[in-house]
Amino acid sequence: MNxxxxxxxxxxxxxxxxxxTAEALVKLLDGKLPDxxxxxxxxxxxxxxxxxxxxxxxxxxxTGGQDFWPEKEGAFTGEISPGMLRDAGAAFALTxxxxxxxxxxxxxELVGRKTAFALASGLSVVLCVGEKIEERRSGALEAVLxxxxxxxxxxxxxxxxxxxxxxxxxxxxAIGTGEVAGPKEILxxxxxxxxxxxxxFENIGNDIKILYGGSVKPDNCAEIIALDNVDGxxxxxASLAAESFARIVLAGA
Numbered sequence: 650m651n652x653x654x655x656x657x658x659x660x661x662x663x664x665x666x667x668x669x670t671a672e673a674l675v676k677l678l679d680g681k682l683p684d685x686x687x688x689x690x691x692x693x694x695x696x697x698x699x700x701x702x703x704x705x706x707x708x709x710x711x712t713g714g715q716d717f718w719p720e721k722e723g724a725f726t727g728e729i730s731p732g733m734l735r736d737a738g739a740a741f742a743l744t745x746x747x748x749x750x751x752x753x754x755x756x757x758e759l760v761g762r763k764t765a766f767a768l769a770s771g772l773s774v775v776l777c778v779g780e781k782i783e784e785r786r787s788g789a790l791e792a793v794l795x796x797x798x799x800x801x802x803x804x805x806x807x808x809x810x811x812x813x814x815x816x817x818x819x820x821x822x823a824i825g826t827g828e829v830a831g832p833k834e835i836l837x838x839x840x841x842x843x844x845x846x847x848x849x850f851e852n853i854g855n856d857i858k859i860l861y862g863g864s865v866k867p868d869n870c871a872e873i874i875a876l877d878n879v880d881g882x883x884x885x886x887a888s889l890a891a892e893s894f895a896r897i898v899l900a901g902a
Contacts, residue, residue: 650856650858650880651685651686651687651709652685652686652687652874652880652881653687653689653815653858653860653880653881653882654686654687654688654689654881654882654884654894654897654898655688655689655690655691655713655775655817655860655881655882655883655884656688656689656690656691656883656884656888656894657691657715657743657746657862657883657884657885657888658690658691658692658693658696658888658889659693659715659748659885660693661693661889662692662693662696662889663695663696664695664696664699666696667692667693667696667699667700668696668699668700668702668703670889670890670891671690671692671699671700671703671704671891672703673891673892674688674690674891674894674895675703675704675707675710677891677892677895678895678898678899681899682708682709682898683899683902685902686709686898686899686902687709687710687711687881688704688709688710688711688898689710689711689712689713689741689775690704690710690711690712690713690888691712691713691714691715691741691743692712692715693715694714694715694729694737697712697714697734697737697738697739698737698738700712700738701737701738701739702738704738705738711740711741712738712739712740712741713734713739713740713741713742713743713772713773713775714729714731714734714737714739714741714742714743714772715743715746716729716742716743716744716746716749717729717730717731717733717734717742717763717767718730718763719731719759719762719763719765719766719767720766721770730770731766731767731770731771731772732770734772735770735771735772739772740772740773741772741773741774741775742763742767742772742773742774742775743774743775743777744760744763744764744767744774744775744776744777744801745760745763745764745776745777745778745797745801746777746819747777747779747819747821747824748824751781751821757796757797757800757801758800760776760797760800760801761800761801761802761803761804762804764776764801764802764804764805765803765804765805768805768806768809768813768814773812773813773814773815774813774814774815775815775816775817775860775883776798776801776802776814776815776816776817777816777817777818777819777862777883778793778794778797778798778801778816778817778818778819778842779793779794779797779818779819779820779821779838779862779863780793780794780820780821780822781821781822782821782822785820785822790837790838790841791841794818794838794841794842794845795841795845798816798842798845798846798849799845799849802849807849807850807851808853809850809853811850811853811854811856811857811858812856814857814858815857815858815859815860815880815881816842816846816857816858816859816860817859817860817861817862817883818835818838818839818842818859818860818861818862819861819862819863819883820834820838820863823863823864824862824863824864824885826864830861830863832872832873832876835861835873835876835879836876836877836878839859839861839876839877839878839879840877840878842859842878843855843859843878846859858880858881859878859879859880860879860880860881860882860883861873861876861879861881861882861883862882862883862884862885864885864886864887865882865883865884865885865887865897866887866893866897867887867893867896867897867900870882870896870897870900870901871900871901872901874900874901875901882897884897
C-alpha cells in the first residue's frame with residue numbers, strides 16, 4: 650500500500666504563492682519521490698487550478714478540494730460543487746476536517762452526505778475523524794471515532810474501491826498546537842479506526858488508508874509513518890513551505 654503524504658494549505662496562499670510553492674515542491678522531489686509514496690495537496694479553491702497544472706505531468710502528485718457542497722449545482726451562494734473541483738483539476742476532496750466540524754459547525758450527518766456525494770461524483774475522499782481533549786480525558790475516544798466513522802461512511806457503497814477512500818485520524822487537541830499524539834496514542838486510535846473499517850467494509854477495510862494528522866513535522870514524521878496502521882500523514886502548517894513538506898514526503902523512505 651502506497652503511503653499518502655497529504656498537505657492541507659487551509660486559508661493560506663494567494664494564486665501565485667500557491668503556484669510557486671507547488672513548482673518548488675516538484676523540483677525538490679524530482680527524481681527523489683520514492684516508490685510507494687504519493688503526494689496530495691489541498692490548496693485553497695482560488696489556487697486549485699494553478700497547483701493542478703503544476704502537478705499535471707508528475708507521477709504520484711494529486712490535488713484535492715478542501716470542501717464542497719453535496720449537490721451538483723443550484724442556488725447555494727458561496728459554495729462549490731464536486732464537479733467544479735474536478736474541473737479545476739482535483740482528484741480528491743476533504744471531508745469532516747475538525748475545523749469544519751468545530752469551527753464551521755458541520756454535523757456528522759452532513760459530513761456523511763458530503764463523503765458519499767463526493768465519491769458518487771467521481772472524487773476520491775479523505776474523511777477526517779478525531780476527538781477533542783475533553784473527550785480523550787473522559788475515555789470517550791473509541792465512542793467518538795465510532796460515531797464519526799459510522800455517520801461519515803453511512804451511505805458509502807460497501808463495494809467501494811478502497812483506493813478511493815482514506816481516513817485521517819486527527820486528534821483535535823494536536824492540530825496547530827505543537828502537541829503530537831505519542832506512538833502509543835496513535836497506535837491505539839489507528840487500531841480502533843481499522844477495527845471499525847473492517848466491521849463496516851469487511852475485508853476491504855484492510856486496504857483503506859489511515860492517515861495521521863496533528864502537528865506533523867519533518868523531525869517527527871519518520872517515527873509516525875513507521876507505526877502500524879499509519880498509511881500516510883495529513884500535514885497543516887509544516888506543509889506551507891516546499892522544503893519542509895518535501896522533507897516530510899521523504900521521511901523514513
